[in-house]
């Protein structure tokens with residue numbers, strides 16, 4: 001066995017494989033397990049317990065039982081648990097990075113970047129915990145006082161996707177801990193291992209039993225269905241695709257649950273003729289290729305002003321064509337595999353349809369042969385404006401380029417989507433930025449910046465990209481309710 005394989009085996013052996021319910025790692029009631037695969041090899045890494053409805057209800061029982069005591073803990077106590085968790089995740093950064101590379105495929109360097117980003121939610125919300133202010137004021141008539149306080153919303157169901165296994169969990173768990181909520185976390189079936197290890201770290205950081213329960217499962221609706229129907233659950237926070245989010249919102253309506261929905265995107269990357277083109281290419285690489293394009297913030301449509309389109313496309317294609325594809329554990333790898341065969345085939349179907357409709361593949365355009373689910377970094381030029389690849393999330397390393405004539409055209413094309421999550425603008429003109437930002441319907445705008453995710457910023461979308469914000473000072477509010485107390489003022493005249 002090589003050193004790296006030994007390191008992988010040791011790490012996999014250290015990951016809890018049970019369900020976390022009431023502070024104990026236990027087997028699923030059915031005794032069933034499911035396999036977790038390495039997408040770079042298609043081989044099984046390890047099996048984990050497969051939760052069913054009965055386990056989901058046991059997890060909610062534990063969360064409900066812990067809720068009252070947990071909601072009364074001092075904010076400083078919750079803050080210090082989060083801070084210790086930040087330190088522990090940071091100490092074990094190499095383990096978390098390798099685990100994400102193994103189960104999800106991203107190159108190790110990117111996985112390390114996700115550890116930094118994901119851990120930052122723990123530190124950020126540890127700081128926010130003690131600064132969740134209410135208010136006290138006199139009514140306009142001067143007769144009464146208004147007292148406004150925040151309370152934890154109650155037990156939450158947290159459902160995360162496979163593309164950022166650590167950050168999507170910490171972005172929900174940290175504000176829920178800060179607010180004093182208990183949780184049932186259901187990680188994505190394809191990448192449960194990072195959440196399993198993270199939950200163990202939360203216990204080591206001092207999180208009391210029952211506050212965080214983890215039910216990894218091969219049947220998502222078998223978990224969410226009964227939980228959403230139970231009146232003890234008070235909130236669902238979901239990150240994933242828009243169709244699943246819509247279904248969960250419909251189910252959540254039955255008990256009028258609070259919902260946070262971080263859904264799909266179709267980010268425009270707009271390059272104006274006054275942009276620094278080299279900076280735009282660098283930003284395009286980051287906005288497109290982070291996570292092999294498997295990001296909700298991934299630039300999905302490159303809208304380039306006609307006069308600079310040829311030069312931008314040439315430079316961009318050269319940079320994309322020079323990338324090294326391979327298993328994420330190899331030091332030279334810059335582009336890992338897609339998550340599974342279906343994902344790779346969906347990407348290729350979009351590329352083929354665009355080429356059939358008249359687009360040209362300047363670089364790439366095909367799946368890579370061999371084991372694993374690799375796709376060539378691809379730049380498509382002359383993509384017709386009605387091509388499906390410009391309307392759907394690509395979720396792969398493919399960049400369709402299309403052109404526009406005027407600023408008004410760019411805004412109209414950017415807004416021609418039911419999504420409104422991330423957008424990117426490249427220009428040297430700050431006035432233009434403000435003008436365009438006013439008019440485009442997106443929750444987030446990167447100005448000369450290809451990566452905009454940050455724990456201190458409110459992340460989220462408009463239109464069918466979702467509801468609510470994660471991170472920033474807004475993040476904690478997703479887990480609190482507001483209580484108003486009207487007080488008669490005995491000294492008022």
Ligand code: NAD
Pocket residue numbers: 159160161162163164186187188189220221224239240241242244245247248261262263264265295296297393421461465466
């Ligand atoms: P997905 O919707 O298939 O799955 C997300 C999660 O929901 C997983 O845990 C999955 O098991 C669960 N799920 C699936 N069907 C369910 C059902 N019927 N009931 C309850 N839960 C169910 O999405 P995915 O493929 O894991 O992730 C990719 C999608 O997530 C993309 O659309 C991407 O844009 C989106 N995403 C959004 C953000 C954001 O912050 N806006 C961040 C990352 C990913």
